[in-house]
Amino acid sequence: MSEVDLKSDFNRQLNQELRNAYLYLSMAAFFESITLPGFAHYFSVQAREELEHAMKFYRFMVDRGWSIELQEIPKPKTTWSSVLEAAEDFLSAEVENTKRIWRMVDSARQAGDKAAESFLQWFVNEQVEEEKNASELLARVKLVKDHPAGLLALDRLLAERK
Numbered sequence: 001m002s003e004v005d006l007k008s009d010f011n012r013q014l015n016q017e018l019r020n021a022y023l024y025l026s027m028a029a030f031f032e033s034i035t036l037p038g039f040a041h042y043f044s045v046q047a048r049e050e051l052e053h054a055m056k057f058y059r060f061m062v063d064r065g066w067s068i069e070l071q072e073i074p075k076p077k078t079t080w081s082s083v084l085e086a087a088e089d090f091l092s093a094e095v096e097n098t099k100r101i102w103r104m105v106d107s108a109r110q111a112g113d114k115a116a117e118s119f120l121q122w123f124v125n126e127q128v129e130e131e132k133n134a135s136e137l138l139a140r141v142k143l144v145k146d147h148p149a150g151l152l153a154l155d156r157l158l159a160e161r162k
């Protein structure tokens with residue numbers, strides 16, 4: 001893994017964080033459309049966090065003097081057959097993202113880039129939190145999915161996310 005490959009990995013991950021922001025914003029809009037405003041709020045906060053992640057990559061690359069080439073962001077999924085399906089998509093997107101981050105740590109190590117490795121460590125830790133949040137949400141959705149009163153109670157809880 002050369003420094004050139006590492007730079008393109010960073011460009012790709014900047015795009016990936018934006019894709020995730022897009023996916024979660026699309027989920028937020030979906031939840032608005034089915035009148036679950038707490039879920040919608042939860043995913044709009046999640047989308048904002050992904051934008052912040054993208055900006056961390058952006059800032060690191062600028063600080064290193066690496067060139068940034070923004071790529072296309074494909075249209076995300078816009079509808080889900082159930083709340084459960086959306087929660088499952090959330091968890092799989094985060095599991096996938098963890099794999100990407102871990103692969104990048106290996107790349108940074110192979111390139112001998114200590115700064116990149118140290119930078120990525122924040123994301124390694126962040127992904128533990130992200131997977132925990134997504135697993136927890138999925139577990140809660142499984143608990144209440146067949147009980148409208150439970151689903152509405154969960155919706156009110158999710159509305160409190162900061």
Ligand SMILES: [Fe+2]
Pocket residue numbers: 017020049050053097
């Ligand atoms: Fe992220």
Ligand SMILES: [Fe+2]
Pocket residue numbers: 020050094097130
């Ligand atoms: Fe995430």
